[in-house]
Amino acid sequence: MGEPLLEVRHLVKYFPVDRHRAVKAVNDVSFHIDRGEALALVGESGSGKTTAGRCVLRLIDPTSGTIIFQGRDITAMSQAEFRALRPHIQMVFQEPFDSLNPRMPIGAILDEPLMLANRLTPAQRQRRVRELVEMVRLGPSCLRKYPHQLSGGEQQRVGIARAIATQPDLIVLDEPTSALDVSVRAEILDLLTDLQQQLGLAYLFISHDLTAVRRVCQRVAIMYLGKIVEVGRAEEIFARPLHPYSRALLSSVLYPDPNVKLDRFLLKGEIPSPINLPSGCHLYARCPWARPMCNQAYPPLEELLPGRPVACFRAREENGLVADLQLTPAGESGPAARPLGDDC
Amino acid sequence: MPALLEVRDLRVEYHRASGPVVVLNGVGLTLQPGESLGVVGESGAGKSVLARTILGLLQPPWRIVGGSIIFQGQDLLQRSERELARIRGREIALTTPEPRKHLNPVRTIGDSLADVVQAHSRVSRREAYARAVALLTAVGIPDPGLRLKSYPHELSGGMCQRVIIAMGLAHSPKLLLADEPTAGLDVTISRQILDLMHELVNGFSSSLLLVSRDLGVVAHYCQRVAVMYAGQIVEVADVPTFFAKATHPYSRRLLRAAAAARDERRGVSAAMGERAIGGDTECAYVPRCPLAVEACRQQRPALEPLRDGHRVRCIRAAEIASGAVEV
Numbered sequence: 001m002g003e004p005l006l007e008v009r010h011l012v013k014y015f016p017v018d019r020h021r022a023v024k025a026v027n028d029v030s031f032h033i034d035r036g037e038a039l040a041l042v043g044e045s046g047s048g049k050t051t052a053g054r055c056v057l058r059l060i061d062p063t064s065g066t067i068i069f070q071g072r073d074i075t076a077m078s079q080a081e082f083r084a085l086r087p088h089i090q091m092v093f094q095e096p097f098d099s100l101n102p103r104m105p106i107g108a109i110l111d112e113p114l115m116l117a118n119r120l121t122p123a124q125r126q127r128r129v130r131e132l133v134e135m136v137r138l139g140p141s142c143l144r145k146y147p148h149q150l151s152g153g154e155q156q157r158v159g160i161a162r163a164i165a166t167q168p169d170l171i172v173l174d175e176p177t178s179a180l181d182v183s184v185r186a187e188i189l190d191l192l193t194d195l196q197q198q199l200g201l202a203y204l205f206i207s208h209d210l211t212a213v214r215r216v217c218q219r220v221a222i223m224y225l226g227k228i229v230e231v232g233r234a235e236e237i238f239a240r241p242l243h244p245y246s247r248a249l250l251s252s253v254l255y256p257d258p259n260v261k262l263d264r265f266l267l268k269g270e271i272p273s274p275i276n277l278p279s280g281c282h283l284y285a286r287c288p289w290a291r292p293m294c295n296q297a298y299p300p301l302e303e304l305l306p307g308r309p310v311a312c313f314r315a316r317e318e319n320g321l322v323a324d325l326q327l328t329p330a331g332e333s334g335p336a337a338r339p340l341g342d343d344c
Numbered sequence: 345m346p347a348l349l350e351v352r353d354l355r356v357e358y359h360r361a362s363g364p365v366v367v368l369n370g371v372g373l374t375l376q377p378g379e380s381l382g383v384v385g386e387s388g389a390g391k392s393v394l395a396r397t398i399l400g401l402l403q404p405p406w407r408i409v410g411g412s413i414i415f416q417g418q419d420l421l422q423r424s425e426r427e428l429a430r431i432r433g434r435e436i437a438l439t440t441p442e443p444r445k446h447l448n449p450v451r452t453i454g455d456s457l458a459d460v461v462q463a464h465s466r467v468s469r470r471e472a473y474a475r476a477v478a479l480l481t482a483v484g485i486p487d488p489g490l491r492l493k494s495y496p497h498e499l500s501g502g503m504c505q506r507v508i509i510a511m512g513l514a515h516s517p518k519l520l521l522a523d524e525p526t527a528g529l530d531v532t533i534s535r536q537i538l539d540l541m542h543e544l545v546n547g548f549s550s551s552l553l554l555v556s557r558d559l560g561v562v563a564h565y566c567q568r569v570a571v572m573y574a575g576q577i578v579e580v581a582d583v584p585t586f587f588a589k590a591t592h593p594y595s596r597r598l599l600r601a602a603a604a605a606r607d608e609r610r611g612v613s614a615a616m617g618e619r620a621i622g623g624d625t626e627c628a629y630v631p632r633c634p635l636a637v638e639a640c641r642q643q644r645p646a647l648e649p650l651r652d653g654h655r656v657r658c659i660r661a662a663e664i665a666s667g668a669v670e671v
Binding site for chain 2: 044208248249253270271
C-alpha cells in the first residue's frame, strides 16, 4: 500500500481552563488512513473525536504531535502553505444549515471552493457545479435556491457536494448524519458510501453512532476520554469488541427488535471529567473487569490480534485470548455475536 | 385483576387566540399493576401531554375537555387540587426529558430530595437527609453523602437524570411516568439509566408508562406498546406481537424507519414522508397513508380489536394483517 495518506502521530490537544488546569481533550492519539479508506473515530461526548478531526483540518493547532498528509507535516506549515493543500482536505459538518451561507444560492455555494482553488475557467466551473449536484442526487433546480428552501437532507447533500468539489483525497466528516431525521439518515450514508467508492475518497468519519459507522467505514478507532482504546477492521470490532469500553458501547445499541438478545455488559457510574483524569486507566471506575493494577498506570495499546491494538491490561484474559494469538471458543462470557452485513 | 390506570376517551385542547387546537383526541388505554407500556410516536403526537395530563399538571391555555382518568378506581379528573397533591409524587411520579431544568438550581440535591421525602412522610429533616442518601445510593450515584451538597449545575446530565429518578421513586409509586428518560444522554449512560429504571420499577412492582421516540428502547424495556398519531392511539399490542405483526400503516412505517436507521446494509431506507393530519371527518393518517381509499375519508375509524390484546385504528386492518394488501 505504500505510505498512508494521513498519519497522525502522538497528537495532543489541551485547552487551558485556568493557569493550573487544562481539559485534556486529545491525549496522545495516533492513527493512519490509507488512500481510499474510511476510518471512523467513534466515541461519546468529550471523547476528543471532534477535536482530533479539527486538528487534522488545521481549524485548531495541536498542543503537540505531528499530522502527516501526503508525506508532509501539516502542523509545521504556514497558513499560506496549508491553503495550497486545502483543496485536498475537505470537510462536512454536523449542522447542514449552519454550515451553508444563508445569503448565497446553492449554485454560488458550490462555486466558491472551485473559485478559491483557481484551477478552472468560469465555464468549466459552471459545468462542474452541475455535475456536482447530480453526483449528490439533487436536481439542477436547486442551484437557484437558498439553503432555507431545502430540507435537512438536501442541505447535507449540498454540504457533501461542496466537500467533493475540488476532488479532495480526504474528507473529514463530523457527525454528518446526527442532525438528520432517522429516515433520511440512511440515504445520506448510502450516498457517502457510493461517493467513496466512485471517487476513491478517504474519510475520517467522526461519529457516536455505531450503526452509521458500520454502514460506511472499513476501519474503526474507538476513543474514550482523549485516548484511542481500540482499533480494528469494522466487521471484526462489531463481531467481537475486545476492549471493555468498545463492548459497552456496542451493547448499548438497542435494536428495534425484541428478539435480539441484549448483551448485559454494562459500565458503572459516570464519565469522569477530562480536567481531572484518573491516573490509571480512564475506564477504571466504570469497568466491570477492573483490578487494582488498572488504577496504577494507563495501559498501552497492545496488538491482541493482528491489526487489533487494544489498550487494556485485562482484555487478553477476559476475552480468552492466549498469548500465541489463537482464539479460544467464546463461551458464555464472550461478547454476543450479531449477524453482520457483508459490506462493512 | 382491576386495572391500575384506565384512561377513557381523553380529550385535551390547547387554546390559542386563533382558537383551540385538539392535542389529545379521544385517548384510551389501560395499564395493569406491574405492567410496562411504551408510548411511541413522532414529536407532536401528544405523548408527553398524555403523561402530564395523567399527573394533573396541565394549566391554561391547556384545557381538558372530556374523558376520565381512573386510577385505582377513582377518577383523577374529579379530584380537587389538594387531593391530587397527595397522589402526585406518592402514588404517581413523573420523570422528565430535561432533568436539569426540573431541579431547583439554587438548592442542593440533598435539599431538593429531602423536600420530596418530607412532602409525603412525617419525618424529621435529619431522617429525610438519611433517606436522600439511601435514594442516591439506590440510583447508583457514587459518594452520595458528598453529592447531597452539590447543586444541579455541578452534575452531569446522566447524574441529574438519576436524581430525578430517585425523586420519582422516593415513595415507591404505583405508577411511574417516564418521559423520554434518556433524551440527550450518551449511549453507554442511556443503557445504565434504562437498566436502573427497569430494576427499580420491578423491585417496587410499580407500573411504568414510558414515553419514547425510540422503538429500540420500547422493544427491550416494555411489555406493551401504544402508537400515537395526531393525538390518538392508532395501535396497541404486546411487544412481541407489535414487532412481528404491526398492522397500522403508520406503525409499519415507524418500524421500517427504525430498522433502516439501524441496519448496516446499504440501500435500506424508509422515508417517513411529510407530516400531515387529516380533517375531523376522516382518518387522521389519510394524507400520508399509501393505502387510503375513499372509505377512509368518510369517517374516523375506531380502535378495533384485531386479535387478543391487539387493537388497530384502521378500516383496512384485517386486509393488511391477512397480507391481502401490502403496506
